Amino acid sequence: MHRYGPHPDQFVELTLPAPRRRRGGAPVPVAVVLHGGFWRAAYGIELARPLAADLARHGTAAVAVEYRRVGAGGGWPATAEDVAAALDALPDLPDAGRLDLGGVTVVGHSAGGHLAAWAAGRGRLPAGAPGAGPRIRVTAAVLQAGVLDLDDADRRGLGDGAVRAFLGGGPDQVPDRFAAADPVRLLPSGADVLCVHGTGDTVVPPEQSRRYAAAAAAVGDRVAVRLVAGDHMSLVDPRGEPWRTARDWLTARASASPDGSTLDP
Numbered sequence: 631m632h633r634y635g636p637h638p639d640q641f642v643e644l645t646l647p648a649p650r651r652r653r654g655g656a657p658v659p660v661a662v663v664l665h666g667g668f669w670r671a672a673y674g675i676e677l678a679r680p681l682a683a684d685l686a687r688h689g690t691a692a693v694a695v696e697y698r699r700v701g702a703g704g705g706w707p708a709t710a711e712d713v714a715a716a717l718d719a720l721p722d723l724p725d726a727g728r729l730d731l732g733g734v735t736v737v738g739h740s741a742g743g744h745l746a747a748w749a750a751g752r753g754r755l756p757a758g759a760p761g762a763g764p765r766i767r768v769t770a771a772v773l774q775a776g777v778l779d780l781d782d783a784d785r786r787g788l789g790d791g792a793v794r795a796f797l798g799g800g801p802d803q804v805p806d807r808f809a810a811a812d813p814v815r816l817l818p819s820g821a822d823v824l825c826v827h828g829t830g831d832t833v834v835p836p837e838q839s840r841r842y843a844a845a846a847a848a849v850g851d852r853v854a855v856r857l858v859a860g861d862h863m864s865l866v867d868p869r870g871e872p873w874r875t876a877r878d879w880l881t882a883r884a885s886a887s888p889d890g891s892t893l894d895p
Contacts, residue, residue, distance in 0.1 A: 631643055632644065632719070632722075632723055632724070634712075634715045634716050634719040634722075635712065635715060637698055637703060639674075639696050639697060639698050639699070639702060639703070639704075639712075640696070640697070640698065640712055640715070640716075641696050642693050642694065642695050642696070642716050642719070642723075643675065643679070643682070643693070643694045643696075644691065644692070644693050644723055644725060645682045645683055645685070645686040645691070645692045645693075645694070646658070646686060646691050646725060646728065647686045647687070647688075647689045647690065647691060648686075648687075656730065657727070657728050657729050657730040657731075658689065658690065658691045658728060658729060658730060659689075659690050659691065659730050659735070659884035660690070660691045660692075660693065660720070660729050660730060660731060660734050660735065661682075661685050661690050661691070661692050661693070661734070661735040661736070661737050661772075661880060662692075662693045662695060662716070662717060662720075662734060662735070662736045662737065662746075662749075663678040663681050663682045663685070663692055663693065663694045663695065663737045663738070663742075664678065664695050664697075664713065664736060664737065664738035664739075664742035664743075664745045664746050664749075665677035665678040665694070665695075665696075665738075665739065665742045666738065666739040666740025666741045666742040666743065666775075666866075667699070667740065667741060667742075668700075668740065668741050668777075668788075668789035668792035668795075668796075669699055669700050669704065669705070669709055669741045669744075669792060669795070669796040670699055670700045670701055670789075670792070670795070671699040671700060671701035671702035671704070672701070673699070674696060674699075675694050675695070675696040677739070677742075677866060678694040678695070678742070679694055680866070680868045681694075681737065681866060681868055681873065682694040683868070684868040684873070684877065685737075685877065685880070685881075688877060688881050689881060689884075689885075690735075690880065690881060690884060691725075691728070691729050693716075693720065693723075695712075695713065695716045697709055697712035697713055697716065697745075698712050700792075700795050700796055705795070705796055705797075705798060706760075706796060706797045706798060706807050706811060707760035707761075707807075707810075709745070709796070710745070710748060710760045710761050710810075710811065711760050711761060713745045713748070713749055713761070714749070714752060714760070714761035714764065717734070717736075717749060717764065717765075717766045717768070718764065718765035718766055720734065720766055721765070721766070731766060732767075733767060733768075733769030733770070734766055734767065734768055734769065735768070735769070735770040735771065735772065735880055735883075735884070736749050736750060736768050736770075736771045736772075737771070737772040737774070737876070737880070738771075738772075738773060738774065738776060739774040739775060739776075739865055739866050740774070740775050740776065740777060740833070740834055740862065741777055741789075741792070741796075742774075742776075743773040743774055743775060743776020743777060743778060744776055744777040744778060744780070744813060746771050746772070746773055746776065747771060747773055747776055747778050747813035747816075747819075747823075747842065748761070748811065748813050748816065749761075749764075749768050749771075750768040750771045750813075750816075750819040750821040750823070751813055751816025751817060751819040751821075752764055752816065753767075753819070753820075754816045754817075754819070755810060755816070759810050760810060768819070768821055769820075769821055769822065770821055770822045770823070770824075770880070770883060771819075771821050771822075771823045771824070772823075772824050772826065772876045772879065772880055773823060773824070773825045773826070773839065773842070774826050774827075774865040774866065774872075774876060775826070775827050775828060775831055775833070775834045775838075775839070775862055775865050776813075776825065776834070776838060776839065776842070777789075777792075777793070777834055777838060778813050778814065778825075778838050778839060778841065778842035779812065779813070779814050779838055779841045779842060779845075780793050780797070780801075780808055780811060780812040780813075780814075781801055781808065781812065781814075782837070782838065782841060783834075783838065784800055784801060786835070788833070788834060789833070796811075797811060813842060814841065814842055814845045817845055817846050817849050817851055818846065818849040818850055818851040819846075819851060820851065821851070822852050822883065823843075823846065823851065823852065823853040823854070824853075824854050824855075824856065824876065824879045824880075825839035825842060825843055825853060825854070825855045825856070826839075826855075826856045826858060826865060826872060826875055826876050827839040827855065827856070827857055827858070827865075828857075828858055828859070828860035828861050828862060828864055828865060828872060829857050829858065829859060829860070830859070830860060830861045831860075831861055831862045832861070832862070833861075833862035834862060836857060839855050840855060843855045854879075856875055858871065858872040858875055859871070859872075860872050
């Protein structure tokens with residue numbers, strides 16, 4: 631465990647893959663895993679750990695992030711500031727020399743999908759905004775049933791008003807917060823993105839992924855949407871096909887170094 635701040639919920643857990651050789655001695659690719667739970671304190675890093683372990687088994691260094699949440703010192707802007715700080719602290723990890731930090735992937739489920747998409751786009755934030763001026767560049771994102779259009783999510787009342795609880799009001803009350811927090815307003819991000827969504831998801835409807843992908847495509851970003859059989863939580867079952875879809879996309883993307891070399895067996 632590595633702490634990036636003084637609060638008990640400001641820490642990350644790095645899981646490294648078993649020793650493997652890359653041609654040229656290149657460091658291992660990195661995925662930052664952001665758990666969901668509608669930004670609320672009832673849900674924590676335990677949701678991210680199984681995915682982080684599975685990524686490490688398949689050759690990716692996985693960083694599971696805990697952050698302050700609504701009901702435990704979180705909400706806007708603290709939650710976003712924590713995600714930004716956790717990413718920017720990656721070079722300070724004890725094993726940072728083994729990590730490829732030239733381009734990091736973020737993986738997030740539900741509200742974690744929101745935070746992952748926000749992290750991918752935070753380079754567009756104006757100076758002084760929470761999370762502006764990233765130290766670490768996000769080059770890819772896997773968004774699993776993400777809450778990706780906050781205006782639409784608020785209109786639908788997703789999570790029994792979770793968006794308003796997170797931001798402290800609706801779009802007419804706190805428009806500046808929606809502008810800084812909404813992933814669809816931080817496009818283009820320049821990252822390669824995969825949205826995975828269950829066709830049976832009644833918690834966060836697939837329309838959230840479709841809306842984000844359409845907005846991204848309109849400004850030239852590359853976003854693929856994969857609709858898979860399953861409900862909201864099936865996407866974070868490391869034994870299930872929905873997670874394999876996400877993991878295989880991620881590992882295939884990371885399997886080649888910039889010069890085209892691949893992982894040795």
